[in-house]
Amino acid sequence: MEETMYDKLLQLPLFQGICKNDFTTILEKVKLHFHKYTPNTSIVKQGTTCKQLIFILSGSVQSESADSRHSYTIEETFTEPHVIEPYSLFGMHTSYTASYKALTEVTALIIDKSYVVAQLNNYEIFRLNYLNILSNRAQTIYNKLWNAHIGNTRNKIINFLLLRCASQTGPKTLYIKMEVLAELIDDTRINVSKVLNEFQQQGLAELSRKKIIIPELKPLAEEYENSFTLHSLTKE
The missing domain is CATH 2.60.120.10 (Jelly Rolls)
Structure with a gap:
């Protein structure tokens, strides 16, 4: 060899x-x-x-994980x-x-x-x-599940992605309806739409019909981790 x-x-x-x-x-x-x-x-x-x-x-x-029950698919590279x-x-x-x-x-x-x-x-x-x-x-x-519906809409969307992706780095593509995502994170469609548009304005996501492209998940993963670290420190 x-x-x-x-x-x-x-x-x-x-x-x-x-x-x-x-x-x-x-x-x-x-x-x-x-x-x-x-x-x-x-x-x-x-x-x-x-x-x-x-x-x-x-x-x-490329991996493709499909949830037939909730009609969404996630692709990773x-x-x-x-x-x-x-x-x-x-x-x-x-x-x-x-x-x-x-x-x-x-x-x-x-x-x-x-x-x-x-x-x-x-x-x-x-x-x-x-x-x-x-x-x-x-x-x-376990940690992701524990915080699944904790925090604001932004944190809940990030956690939704982290929970379903095998890696916290690299590009991801989520095929999902806005109302389905809102239901799965226990939030409103208006809040979800607002946050996703913020992601797009910040260069963290690209939006199209029933499709959310995350060019690189790492910045969102770090933001999520830092938000809960900061929350723990302020409680102390």
């Missing part, structure tokens, strides 16, 4: 901290599947069973290195929560669940990395 491929694999969250000797041993025992995807090719579909770990080694991937839904491999609900497709030429490494359990799980660093990923996700979602 080329040195650059080694380096990319070791950058992945699940493999960070594993020395190259151990990693060489892992590669000798674990059956690896390398797959190339052309632009607009489907990688996995939302709702299908997760039976493998998919590591994006090169290229960009991820770049390498990235692991697709490692949290969906175990638990009561082992289905992908989103669909993923290649935006550019994509190279992916695929490892079946059986090898994760039988071989990778034997390495303490891998187990700790996996536990950290699952724990961080659970803690983050």
Whole structure:
């Protein structure tokens, strides 16, 4: 395996901290599947069973998560290195929560669940990395849920996005009716429209019919975090 491929694999969250000797041993025992995807090719579909770990080694991937009950969809973009839904491999609900497709030429490494359990799980660093990923996700979602309907309309809209996006950085596209968003955050349509137009004026969003484009979520995520940090300090 080329040195650059080694380096990319070791950058992945699940493999960070594993020395190259151990990693060489892992590669000798674990059956690896390398797959190339052309632009607009489907990688996995939302709702299908997760039976493998998919590591994006090169290229960009778009996820699309649809909520059929409330009629909205969120799109996100991820770049390498990235692991697709490692949290969906175990638990009561082992289905992908989103669909993923290649935006550019994509190279992916695929490892079946059986090898994760039988071989990778034997390495303490891998187990700790996996536990950290699952724990961080659970803690983050808990905090978002706790503050779901707290604060002004602006904070509630930001939290709606943060709660439903896998990453707090990068571009996001939300397909939703204004009245549906207002209902889901327990607010009025007028307030939601006013705040979204403020976002647009500030360069934080682009609005069109039933579509909200967030060029970069990070500024909104930082604003949300700072608002509650400031609130906690003033209470003290």
